[in-house]
Structures are given as structure tokens and as C-alpha cells.
Amino acid sequence: xxxxxxxxxxxxxxxPIRKLLRVGLASQGYAVSxxxxxxxxxxLMEQEKPDLVLLDLGLPGMGGHELLxxxxxxxxxxxxxxxxxxxxxxxxxxxxxxxADDYVTKPFGMNELVARIRVALRHKFxxxxxKPVFQSGDLSVxxxxxxxxxxxxxxxxxxxxxxxxxxxxxxxxxxxxxxxILKQIWGDTTDVQYLRVxxxxxxxxxxxxxxxxxxxTTETGVGYRLRVE
Numbered sequence: 001x002x003x004x005x006x007x008x009x010x011x012x013x014x015x016p017i018r019k020l021l022r023v024g025l026a027s028q029g030y031a032v033s034x035x036x037x038x039x040x041x042x043x044l045m046e047q048e049k050p051d052l053v054l055l056d057l058g059l060p061g062m063g064g065h066e067l068l069x070x071x072x073x074x075x076x077x078x079x080x081x082x083x084x085x086x087x088x089x090x091x092x093x094x095x096x097x098x099x100a101d102d103y104v105t106k107p108f109g110m111n112e113l114v115a116r117i118r119v120a121l122r123h124k125f126x127x128x129x130x131k132p133v134f135q136s137g138d139l140s141v142x143x144x145x146x147x148x149x150x151x152x153x154x155x156x157x158x159x160x161x162x163x164x165x166x167x168x169x170x171x172x173x174x175x176x177x178x179x180x181i182l183k184q185i186w187g188d189t190t191d192v193q194y195l196r197v198x199x200x201x202x203x204x205x206x207x208x209x210x211x212x213x214x215x216x217t218t219e220t221g222v223g224y225r226l227r228v229e
Contacts, residue, residue, distance in 0.1 A: 006121065007031040009050035011041040011067070012083060013060055017106075021054060024110040030117075038062035045071070052120060054113075055100070056083045057091050065094055072099040079120035083108075089221035096177050096222070103175065103222075119173035119228070134169045137229040139206060139215055141169050150206050160185065161202045164195075168216065168226035177223040199224060 008030050010021045018034045025032050033048055035041035038059055044050070057064035068080060082095045082103035092103050101120045104113050134141040138151045146162060148155045157165065163185050168176065178192045186194070203210040217225050 006052065007033060007048060007050045008117070009033045009035060009041065009044055009048070009053045011035045011038070011053060011059065011064070012056040013037060013058070014056075017056070017083070021113075024113075025117075028114055038064075038067040041067060042070075045076070050078065052078060052117060053080045054083055054117075055080050055095075057088065057095060058085070065091070065098060068095060068098050068100060081113075081116055081120055093177050093179070093222055096175065097179060101174060122173070134172060136172070136215060136227065141165060143169065148206065155205050157202065157205060160198055161205070164198055164202060165206075165226075168224065172226045173228045175219045175223055175225045179223075181223065 006029075008025055010018055010025075010032060012018050012021070012034075013036050015036075018036070022032045022034060033044050033050060035044050038061060041053075041055075045053075055064050055068060059067065062070075064082070071080070079101040080099070082092060082100045084092050084095070084103055084105055086105040092105075095103065102116045104116055132142065132144045134143065140149045142148075143166065148157055148162070148165065164181065167181060167184050178195055179190070182190060182192070182195055199216060200210070203213050203216055206215060207213045215227055217227055219225055
């Protein structure tokens with residue numbers, strides 16, 4: 001699907017932000033619809049069936065979280081990328097737990113936003129299922145044989161280290177919250193420090209410079225993201 005066939009719904013109550021997004025996204029070939037509040041967004045969702053939503057959390061009246069909750073509870077499964085202030089870590093985590101696909105913080109660069117949009121759309125449009133071998137730079141993960149290699153050399157991981165890497169690979173490019181990863185691997189464990197220890201160990205094994213990770217990046221106060229190169 002080309003950009004010209006992709007419609008993005010921008011939901012933000014600030015006219016300058018909507019104009020910036022309209023002009024910037026149109027220059028990338030996207031068709032853009034705009035809504036200043038939740039009521040207008042709900043109407044446009046019904047009328048235009050957009051392919052992706054850019055959603056501001058600080059909407060007047062019904063806020064972004066409640067709108068997202070209503071959409072997800074109603075079965076809407078299109079990608080939603082959150083627009084949020086840089087200091088609203090709790091709001092970002094809440095939105096991701098409600099089913100948002102990604103987020104960018106204001107002020108944001110258009111290149112960064114477009115990259116987030118492309119990742120979210122790729123997850124929607126590529127219905128290929130799980131690829132058996134994931135490749136990013138010098139890192140490769142064979143999800144069938146459970147073999148991890150860096151620069152062609154096999155790396156031995158503990159079961160928990162591999163499980164963390166597998167989940168990141170399955171959602172490559174997307175940010176995963178601490179709570180999501182903990183729930184997937186440990187069930188009811190809520191100790192984030194427990195996860196940080198395993199991520200640190202994993203980085204020691206797959207990163208050339210663990211303190212400046214190339215692959216597993218930290219989303220401060222939110223979670224982790226596996227970079228796609």
C-alpha cells in the first residue's frame with residue numbers, strides 16, 4: 001500500500017499542531033483528516049475509516065485515554081500513535097496499556113513521527129505472521145531454532161533472556177511497557193527491577209557497547225524498544 005492510499009486521522013485540539021501535521025504528512029503523501037475533539041473524532045472514524053490515528057491525550061471534554069478505551073472496547077484495531085507531552089510518562093504508559101501502538105512526545109520531529117507511523121502501519125498491513133528469522137544489523141534471531149547470533153557468532157542466552165528478546169522481536173520497532181513484558185514472561189510479577197536485571201544481562205551478550213545499546217533501547221519511565229535497522 002502506497003502512502004497516497006493511507007488516511008491518517010489527527011485528533012488534537014491545538015490548530016497549530018493540526019496544521020503542522022496536515023502539511024508535514026501531506027508532504028509524505030498521506031491523506032489527512034482532522035478532529036479537534038473526541039466527538040468529531042468518533043464521527044470521522046465512522047465516516048472515513050482511517051488507517052491510523054494520531055491521538056493527543058489532552059483533549060477537551062472526553063480525554064484521549066477515554067476515547068482510546070472506547071475504541072478498543074468497541075473492537076477497533078487500527079494503529080493508534082499517541083501525541084503527548086514529554087513529562088507525561090504515566091499517561092503514555094496508561095495509553096500503551098489501553099492498546100496504543102506507539103507514542104511521540106511534543107515537540108517532535110516530522111522524521112521521527114513518520115518513522116513511528118511506518119512501523120505501526122507495517123504491523124497492520126504485513127499479515128505474514130511471525131517471520132522465522134529476524135535480522136537487524138549484526139543481530140539475528142531464529143525464532144524456530146531459538147538461535148541468536150551477533151556478527152555471525154552464536155550467543156548463548158538463558159531461557160528468561162531469550163524470552164525477553166523473543167517478545168521484543170515479535171514487536172520489533174514498537175515500544176513495550178515494563179508491565180507488558182513482565183506479564184508476558186512472569187505472569188503476576190510486578191517488580192520492574194527484576195526485568196531491568198535481565199535486560200542488563202541480555203545487553204551484555206548482544207550489544208557491542210551495553211551502556212550505549214544499539215538494539216534494545218530504553219524508553220525512560222515506559223519500557224523498551226527493539227530497534228529495526
